[in-house]
Amino acid sequence: MSLPQKTVFVISDGTGITAETFSHSVLSQFTHAYSFKQVREPFVTTVSKMKEIIESINEIAEKDSPPIIFSTIVDQELVEHLRHSKGIFLDIFGACVNTLELSLQIRSKPTVGRSHLDASSESYHKRIEAINFTLAHDDGQFIQGLQEADVILIGVSRSGKTPTSLYLAMQHSLKVANFPLIPEDFERGQLPKTIKPFKHKLFGLSIQPERLSEIRSERRPNSQYASIEQCRHEVAESEHLMRMQGITWLSSTTKSIEEIATTVLQILKLNTKTY
């Protein structure tokens, strides 16, 4: 049975990323009844652009059914226009801002599209540095500067180290290095020598051997590297090594990159910040 499709407008005076993330979470509670077609309209700051969008909203409302509108528009004149369109209007910040104004007894200062880091700010600089560091220290390719790393991920080849590292750098401005655990390490029963001094910032990834074999097979079908025996061996050895060395690790098998990254932050106590 195919579900009826509903159009969703995500409208923002900035990038619309907050509104989009938010809309996905809310609409995931309605996917038993509808499928959704999302149209993102970023950088909406003029009445003429807003009128153009409202025209397409009204057209869809008349021809088909009222679209859902997630808005983070701050300018009250623009909001008024949108509120009078034929869509289902959701001002996603509205309720929370009102509650906070009442509780804190101060007025909010609406700022248009200012939820991301300015390219000239210090935090922005830190973020770019983190991305550069993480790219340079992917897959153990560069062993200098590890004392600067915030986190060092370890695990067998294809256990999810690279995407997790990049995510932590991009979204949390962390300098992340990652090192593969390889058969030589298992034979020696030791962590790679270069990362041994940094045990306190090591975090391990493991994975189900069956899933690992699938992933490796896409790269190198029918290879020894991708065989289930080899994968079973490497996973067992790497988990044994991490356990012996007292390294915290988790299985990436059924987790999204976001979930792995969040767990790393939580365990390494990096989830507090000030702004």
Added chain:
Amino acid sequence: MSLPQKTVFVISDGTGITAETFSHSVLSQFTHAYSFKQVREPFVTTVSKMKEIIESINEIAEKDSPPIIFSTIVDQELVEHLRHSKGIFLDIFGACVNTLELSLQIRSKPTVGRSHLDASSESYHKRIEAINFTLAHDDGQFIQGLQEADVILIGVSRSGKTPTSLYLAMQHSLKVANFPLIPEDFERGQLPKTIKPFKHKLFGLSIQPERLSEIRSERRPNSQYASIEQCRHEVAESEHLMRMQGITWLSSTTKSIEEIATTVLQILKLNTKTY
């Protein structure tokens, strides 16, 4: 004058990323009056964990002032506990879900922590493929497979191509290649030969020469490469080349990675999606 500090709890049954993004946007409207210390509490799914958190909320409320609580908890029993804490409770999905239930005349199906892609899903696979492709095609290092690219970014060295590429791959599952424009290209007055057949998916980044010189100086201080004359020359030549070849480009100087990425999606008409 230093502002009073308010503690902010971001509490979720999943990663808390939606709640965190949302809370930043809302609180940016109050930074004239407060500074904020954020504590993220992900994966909260048990009463005992919730009680632990409420204890620290109440402690801060009594010793200092009531913390602000952004919650995306779905389980109603847990929500009830939280609602009776001494913090300022904001159920960020609540109002929107109610409005949608009324407008669409259906009940929502609350799903715990399900806003990210499952590691076994097809979309997840697509995302990992996009990240791998993008890493392999960074900085023109690999010229095979460009017909598979969704976007090819071009621009002078250090104009922001790599972070933008990685962001588009990570957050939008796009396969992105990027190519530096170098003096040889300017002399020939032509795009690099390998990317010429893919003009329809090229997008250019430019940057103010002064800013470029600053960025390059961090890498190679006092080099010819970082000199303001060299930067002025390269930027002027690259903009000239992109204009002659009819390539759309923007200046990355004052933009965040998110803003650049959003503009790329908008111009290449990649900002519609279905789920």
